[in-house]
Amino acid sequence: MRTTFDRIRQAILFEGVALVILVTVGMVFLDLTLAGIGVIAVAGSVIATVLNYVYNLLFDLALTRQTGSAEKSLHARVIHTLGFEISMLLLMLPFVMWWLDLTFVHALLFDMSFTLFYLFYTFAFTWAYDRIFPAPAPISGY
Template sequence: MRTTSDRIRQAVSFELLGLSIVTPLFGWVFDHPLDEMGVLTVAGATVATGWNYLFNLGFDRLLQRRRGDTNKTLPIRVAHAFLFETTLLLILLPLFAWWLDISLLAALLMDLSFAAFYLVYAFVFTWGYDTLFPPDRPLREAS
């Protein structure tokens, strides 16, 4: 399992890199001023960072309990990314609607676009992070 400091490094680096990509891209795509979109993405990233930490901790604990390790196969990585983005979408939907003063339906469509971007980004980032910083493997007793 990862240490707390490693989980914090992972969550913060995930959000900083994601913000640097998504803020200008979605400001342009949705035709909102960069400062308006910037405040929204920073607020969303703040919520997402906390959720990232809690979700990954819970996900790894579940893997550890069920499988005895935290190694992620391709199907597990896909499920991980999908579950994280789905739960985050539900958390952020009211924030999008309120900040941009748009309907919940319009916010849902925008939020789904963000989720689609972050679904792919989360998969690629987490795989890359695990490659650069492999999680500690539990010691196994010799038989």
């Protein structure tokens, strides 16, 4: 099991590396200013962090009320993931439209590209993190 320090380090590195990638891609390939993409990336990071806590708490409470346990089946995990991503999209879409002065369709495509990025990024980051900072071996008997 990972320590609190390790979890904090992982969260900070996860968000920091993502911000560097998103800001760089936004500036180089999308011709956005640092303020344009930087504010979107930081706002998205803050919103995702807060939403993650609240959404997971509410989802676990609802799941426990419905099934008697917070243990997630594959079906529950798919619903959990889709619900989180849709919630994130709904929260970010108006802000992206306003901040970047985009139409609904363009903001939706922009937001969906963020979602796609994070699907692959999360997989790659957690894989690399687990290789660089392996979790300690479980204590025997627990």
